[in-house]
Amino acid sequence: MLVVTDLSTQPYPGQRTVITIGAYDGVHLGHQAVIAEVRRRARESGARSVVVTFDRHPASVVRPESAPQLLTDLDQKLELLACTGVDATVVVTFDQTQSQEEPMAFAQRVLVDCLATSLVVVGDDFHFGHNRGGNVTTLRELGVNAGFEVLPLSLVPRTDGPDEPISSTAIRRAMAGGQVELAARMLGHPFEARGVVRLGDQRGRLLGFPTANVEVAKATCLPADGVYAGWYFRPDGTRHACAMNLGRRPTFYEHADASLLEAHLIDFAGDLYDEHARVQFTNFLRSERKFEGIDALKGQLKNDIEHARTVLGE
Numbered sequence: 001m002l003v004v005t006d007l008s009t010q011p012y013p014g015q016r017t018v019i020t021i022g023a024y025d026g027v028h029l030g031h032q033a034v035i036a037e038v039r040r041r042a043r044e045s046g047a048r049s050v051v052v053t054f055d056r057h058p059a060s061v062v063r064p065e066s067a068p069q070l071l072t073d074l075d076q077k078l079e080l081l082a083c084t085g086v087d088a089t090v091v092v093t094f095d096q097t098q099s100q101e102e103p104m105a106f107a108q109r110v111l112v113d114c115l116a117t118s119l120v121v122v123g124d125d126f127h128f129g130h131n132r133g134g135n136v137t138t139l140r141e142l143g144v145n146a147g148f149e150v151l152p153l154s155l156v157p158r159t160d161g162p163d164e165p166i167s168s169t170a171i172r173r174a175m176a177g178g179q180v181e182l183a184a185r186m187l188g189h190p191f192e193a194r195g196v197v198r199l200g201d202q203r204g205r206l207l208g209f210p211t212a213n214v215e216v217a218k219a220t221c222l223p224a225d226g227v228y229a230g231w232y233f234r235p236d237g238t239r240h241a242c243a244m245n246l247g248r249r250p251t252f253y254e255h256a257d258a259s260l261l262e263a264h265l266i267d268f269a270g271d272l273y274d275e276h277a278r279v280q281f282t283n284f285l286r287s288e289r290k291f292e293g294i295d296a297l298k299g300q301l302k303n304d305i306e307h308a309r310t311v312l313g314e
Helices: 029-045 074-083 103-114 136-146 168-176 180-187 203-207 294-311
Strands: 002-004 017-021 048-054 088-092 117-123 149-153 191-198 212-216 226-233 239-247 260-265 276-286
Touching: 017 029, 029 048, 029 117, 029 149, 029 180, 048 074, 074 088, 088 103, 103 117, 103 136, 117 136, 136 149, 168 180, 180 191, 180 276, 212 276, 226 260, 226 294, 239 276, 239 294, 260 276, 276 294
Parallel strands: 002 088, 017 048, 017 117, 048 088, 117 149
Antiparallel strands: 191 212, 191 276, 212 260, 226 239, 226 276, 239 260
């Protein structure tokens, strides 16, 4: 997949494109359905398929106090978009200047001048530009003169719950309830957090259950505090079953400032410090709670590890 960050030149001179535009946080099943339609239409017309997205969530600039936590950082998003088979992704830098660009100016600069767009495929609730002033009608008005069409699509409905479409918001809500299995069904893949393994207080090692303390970016949307089963991926590509505790460790701390992600790699011995970790959450095991003493905690940790081993088929 070609990644385009310079919008001053055409990535495909002399060729038309079929595109979609959006934040694409999570690249969930709804997103994938739109991209599949983009690819189909591009293939039929001999055009290139393109996703236009942003280097950060637009809300982090226009309303930072209420911006959503991210399901994917930019690197993850690009990896997932590449897996869809799309020809290219255009990454627009979204800063204060970009947030002030009027919808028609954005469409002219990106869709017409850069991408020579023949068709725009978006959700029927699509909005863009300064104050979200642009919508499907705006695009159609520009398309009449610029020579492109607009195809609005209905959002993909959930099949296993409330009568609502799959969305990044619905996935974040599932994560907030610890429902990582539901989140995975809407994403089409397990939720994955990434970070660097840092030196902690080594309490897990003293308990006989050493853990990798994964330092995750503050903007990441983590699930609710609790104990989870999942997979730990090392930089060398190896995958390890793990039991994870995400929380504030109430047995040892009365008031921790923030939740900590600790992953115990099952049947593993080795040094993980300072390596970049990818951790997938596949199953919720239990809520975090305070134990009466060390022995009670150690007994529960042993049970958690065996439970994780079972659900992961290890």
